[in-house]
Amino acid sequence: MKKNYLAIFASGSGSNAEAIMKYFFHHSQIEIVLVLSNNERAYALERAKKYNVPSKIFTKTQLQNGEVNQWLKEVNITHLVLAGFLWLVPEIIVTAFPHRIINIHPSLLPKFGGKGMHGHKIHEAVVAAQEIETGITMHEVNERYDEGKILAQVKCAVLPTDDATTLGERVLKLEHEHYPKVIEAWVTSSADRPR
Ligand code: GRF
Numbered sequence: 001m002k003k004n005y006l007a008i009f010a011s012g013s014g015s016n017a018e019a020i021m022k023y024f025f026h027h028s029q030i031e032i033v034l035v036l037s038n039n040e041r042a043y044a045l046e047r048a049k050k051y052n053v054p055s056k057i058f059t060k061t062q063l064q065n066g067e068v069n070q071w072l073k074e075v076n077i078t079h080l081v082l083a084g085f086l087w088l089v090p091e092i093i094v095t096a097f098p099h100r101i102i103n104i105h106p107s108l109l110p111k112f113g114g115k116g117m118h119g120h121k122i123h124e125a126v127v128a129a130q131e132i133e134t135g136i137t138m139h140e141v142n143e144r145y146d147e148g149k150i151l152a153q154v155k156c157a158v159l160p161t162d163d164a165t166t167l168g169e170r171v172l173k174l175e176h177e178h179y180p181k182v183i184e185a186w187v188t189s190s191a192d193r194p195r
Pocket of ligand 1: 010011012014015016017082084085104105106119172175
């Protein structure tokens, strides 16, 4: 069985990155080999150390001029996982990994998605709109924010007593539970498709 090598892109806390590293720690087909961040203070980098996963920090120029692509090539990366990565993925990366980049968004896309919709803002908007349910969306990544093919969505209730904080906590829990499993299914099914 062919092995798949994943790199995680994270800009911040990295709680999803950690859930993913934990899930795949002893996996026979999937290995997390690199954590990449645009932010040298990202706590995701500390979490990578805990799982002995090497990490690298990059600038926008390095992302856009192909340097990051080169790093990914050096360690035979087959798939990219975005976990709280705030920059738009440039075309040079998208073209190098067609249908091989996945992201998670903490709302039921296309609702509450798009440029500028991240973190607390999303849950604030959901509460303000008096939605009765929200959830998470896992999707492929293209050159536009939150517009790639939807792979899976999981819902949860918005309670009348919720504020953005309580709602955010419920949604984040859902992310940790489902994102690793969706990545596993997506990677193993894409292994049959030509690269
Ligand atoms: C998560 O809510 C994820 O859906 C979004 O950014 C947040 C990252 O959280 N894309 P963390 O850094 O994984 O804790």
